[in-house]
Amino acid sequence: xxxxxxxxxxxxxxxxxxxxxxxxxxxxxxxxxxxxxxxxxxxxxxxxxxxxxxxxxxxxxxxxxxxxxxxxxxxxxxxxxxxxxxxxxxxxxxxxxxxxxxxxxxxxxxxxxxxxxxxxxxxxxxxxxxxxxxxxxxxxxxxxxx
Numbered sequence: 584x585x586x587x588x589x590x591x592x593x594x595x596x597x598x599x600x601x602x603x604x605x606x607x608x609x610x611x612x613x614x615x616x617x618x619x620x621x622x623x624x625x626x627x628x629x630x631x632x633x634x635x636x637x638x639x640x641x642x643x644x645x646x647x648x649x650x651x652x653x654x655x656x657x658x659x660x661x662x663x664x665x666x667x668x669x670x671x672x673x674x675x676x677x678x679x680x681x682x683x684x685x686x687x688x689x690x691x692x693x694x695x696x697x698x699x700x701x702x703x704x705x706x707x708x709x710x711x712x713x714x715x716x717x718x719x720x721x722x723x724x725x726x727x728x729x
Contacts, residue, residue, distance in 0.1 A: 669696055
């Protein structure tokens, strides 16, 4: 389910019009990576913005303010470290991302609590798979006993 579809489409439209900013002469020398570096030379044509030379990165190419920071699903991305952090989440517009430093036990607690609160989890990991496997194992064990 994608929310904020209009904002995502607007962001994509502006992003498609934005030029690919490349490091000067990266196409000429293999030792230069194409990732952006600001030209700083005194007589640098790119820095002087001479026509026919690749464009400089400028603030005007930035995406729309309302769409900045949105996850590709359209939700606002909120970083969560523990179960208490779930209280500051609006389930209609926000989705949670569990911090990478959170361990397995606390991650399981956060995911189960988020399910109860009907909050979307962007990176649940293998926990959902393990929970479903545990449920099938439990049901099989009950079937064998009965």
